[in-house]
Amino acid sequence: MKKGKVLLSSVVAILLGVLFISFGGLNTKADTINSYILGNKIQPAEIQYREGTFSHWFGYENGVGKPEGVVVHETADANASAENEVSYFNNNWPSLQTYVHAFVDDKESINIHSADYGVWGAGHTANYKFIQVELCEVHDYDAFARSLSNDAYYIATRLIQYNLPDIPGQTVVSHHQVSNTYRETNHSDPDGYFAKWGYDMNQFNDLISYYYNNLKDSGLIYGRDNSNVPQTTVLSVNNEKAIFVPLVAFDESNNKTDIQNRGLANNTPWQFDQQKDFDGHVYYRVSTNEWVMDSYVTNHS
Structure with a gap:
């Protein structure tokens, strides 16, 4: 500036x-x-x-x-x-x-x-x-x-x-x-x-x-490309208690850690290609090792 x-x-x-x-x-x-x-x-x-x-x-x-x-x-x-x-x-x-x-x-x-x-x-x-x-x-x-x-x-x-x-x-x-x-x-x-x-x-x-x-x-910036992302689906996220939705990471032993310097904007769509169960919740992968918890997911398709 x-x-x-x-x-x-x-x-x-x-x-x-x-x-x-x-x-x-x-x-x-x-x-x-x-x-x-x-x-x-x-x-x-x-x-x-x-x-x-x-x-x-x-x-x-x-x-x-x-x-x-x-x-x-x-x-x-x-x-x-x-x-x-x-x-x-x-x-x-x-x-x-x-x-x-x-x-x-x-x-x-x-x-x-x-x-x-x-x-x-x-x-x-x-x-x-x-x-x-x-x-x-x-x-x-x-x-x-x-x-x-x-x-x-x-x-x-x-x-x-x-x-x-x-x-x-x-x-x-x-x-x-x-x-x-x-x-x-x-x-x-x-x-x-x-x-x-x-x-x-x-x-x-x-x-x-x-x-x-x-x-x-x-939910994808380059649109749906059925030739290389047929399995990818889209979810929407929101955190009613903060201005962003938190993310977590999992290590090779499936231990979970909070990601401190990143988050997802409220009321935005994101593609995910994997999901996993952990400690009573479902987590969706929105980046290489960045996952969002089901509590923040408002809908997905």
Whole structure:
């Protein structure tokens, strides 16, 4: 995130080809970054849920747990990873007077404030409307593609979590669009950073929509592929006592341990390919060695 203040209003690539191909309804030019992501089926990082230090808990204009969409930010810091940014803003937000819900780079997606509540990232009006996520800068093509995949997945997941439609310019907006709409900030991210890679918000909206539609339809970002995942099914999860659903791991001796730095967002769908009985509960495998207990499963198919 930009290290300057984002005040609470007055209160405070180049395209290399011309052939078009389709990935499940998303048309992109053959050699653009979206095609690279989808063609290689880049898998987004799982979202980590951590408790940040931001101590101002305020609901959106429509109430707690009722955001109207997501603001796309870019950090404008060429040398900071998501971990770096999380540490910096947890330590310095009182003097910076700014904070967001999550930071994303090519390796991690780290959520540090419950998206049920607003943050200080884009001016007073937007802060009371939108979830806000910062994309960290990277330095090579593959890393940029992976960071976009992580960011698009985070955004699509949040839209689904809060039962929001995917409408570019309305439920998914850039900080630049927010600045132009509400005139409370003068930032133009992520447009300049995207342009360095021959990329723009229209292409990013295409990627978000692709993930969103597939997640809504099948729970899988690349859709149901009967040729290689015929046994995979989908479950939905929710934890009424916290902002995320906990995960556990099992070792070779079938001993269970809690996973401390990861969790699943409430009211989201997940694919699982195995299940096991342990200590009176059924556990479902949603990643290589990450399992969710049946107590948090609201339905599966």
